[in-house]
Amino acid sequence: MKKKVPIFIVVLLLVSASRAALGVGFQHEVSKGETLSEIADKYGVPLKSIVQANGILDANRLRIGTMLRIPGKALGGVWYEVQPGDTLSGIAHRHGLGWKVLQLTNDIASPRHLRVGAKIFIPNGSESAFRCPLRVPIDVTSKYGHRYHPITGRYRLHEGIDFRASVGTRVYAAQSGKVIYAGRRGGYGKVVGIQHAGDWTTWYGHLSRIRVSVGGKVDQGQVIGLSGNTGMSTGPHLHFEIRYKGKSENPVRYLTLR
């Protein structure tokens, strides 16, 4: 049995709050009952590296709402503070990114309403554990989150992200792993599920062709199938999910989008 760090652990940050917010790496907000070891497991990074990255001096109580910097595997990047006169496209351009990528990653409703002083996460595209499953220009037709289903009309969680993709577009494994599902599954149509290290899975729905079989090993970037319009779908697209211990996560928090 792994020894658990006590449920509430006081985190003392060596750096000031503002500097931490502008640091490098992914951020994780501590929720009720979470332990440092659980957080370390989730992101697949050693507990020690989280302790070091956050300058944790006393690991007795972890305050709910504390923003922890997670180094390494998760989406890498820098935090930028919006200055007067900044535009989203200007910030994106300076970092060699499309403004839509920044809008998605930061869940900005409208680029016109960019608040001065707001902290924007700029992914650097090099440290992410999950690579985008498509190589065509990113066009998100439906985000992760609650929505009215376009076909059933029911209000429920959209557990993945939809990328526009014409039928026959190559779909790539977001990370290396083992195929745990390859076939039809209800509204998903033809779908592939891949098990990755550390209890993460990725799912690729509405495919027209499947090029892998259950039990097979896949490398990151390997073609696993072709996108399509199978299952409950209103038009050709790829439905992509990232799950941790079976629970869906917002993919834009983990994906390198360009």
Ligand SMILES: [Zn+2]
């Ligand atoms: Zn979808």
